[in-house]
Amino acid sequence: MSTAKSVVLSCAGIGSRLGLATTKALININGRSLISWQLELLRDVEDIRVVVGFQANDVINEVLKYRRDIIFVYNHNYFETKTGTSFYLGARHANEYVLEVDGDLLIHPHDMEKLLKTEGEFIAYADIMSDDAVFVKIGEGGVVNSFSREIGDYEWTGPACIQKKKLHYTSGNVFNQLEPWLPMKGIKIRACDIDTYDDYERALKFIESWDY
């Protein structure tokens, strides 16, 4: 079995808050689908697992344009469940360490590169940017001490990397999967979470600010 970490891309959701009537992986970011940007950042990762649900066939067909060696994982209960479920399903038969990447996240390429090279477990967070953020509270040395819906130092965006054996079935969110294991190492990144239309417009500006 490969010792490199698996990457789970959660793309099962219906994107209801965005109002573009399409799952977020397929939204257009500067002429390309969001998932194509993510796949480009993950080009050197062997084990990519894309979790699909809403518009599964469309997401699969889009991904196959770029890569055919993907393991697609179904979350058939996407309507009743959240990203924590997709993460569990995507990770349950993966390699020992699993990197969770939300299907609605744009990450600066340099920061993604850094995360892929980072050994062991961690939680990535960013400057507060989105409308509907979950916050992280940071302790000494940048460790993540807690998540909060109300207040915090930064925005929880993911990715997060954790050992597969620590994950259990949940109908909740990814941060609920991580909470029992806090405090965890934190890493600050430049990233943009797209939940609402305003987030989407911010993401378009964010991508323009990248200087490679």
Place this chain on the structure above:
Amino acid sequence: MMGKVKFIFDLDGTVTKQETLPTITEHFHDQSAIVELTEQMVEGNVPFIESFIKRTYILGKYPVDEINELLAGVELYQKVVAFIKKHRSDCIVATGNLRCWTSKLADKIGCEFHGSECTLENGAVKKLTTILRKEKIVEQMKNEGYTVVLIGEGNNDLEGMRLADISIATGMTHNPAASVLSIADYVVYQEESLCRLLNQLC
């Protein structure tokens, strides 16, 4: 992690690169409705058993030995076969196809092999006696305490997949049947990703 695992593979399009029945049709230059019947079955428009009975009736007149020889030469997904050989005692190939047409191919693959049965007369098929139902094998393996992984793509894999602990749809030769995708845990489109997943499940 998962206890003892049994991998049950569909044959056509999962272990073999080609569909076997159309290969027979082509070999005998048979212009019958086989190809269309196979396509209709794979897409789920005609029930597997109905389609299989019709196809066997059409092809049953040809010499069994010649078909057996022909199918032994069908192109295989080599990485999948290598996985099966490495995990010989954990793998089963289950096909609706006739045992007498596929016994040489089965020897080549080299693991436990289940197919449909018939009686023979003058070296040709006389009468179908049993049509393999993959769900029966899944059930039996589960009763024996195995964690069952079923790998397939056609409508005749559907019930077995539903019962299996883990189901993997394969779109390596053609797209999996829509029915299969509505219940599968995984879908893969290349033998590399299939084998990676199989190794993760060991």
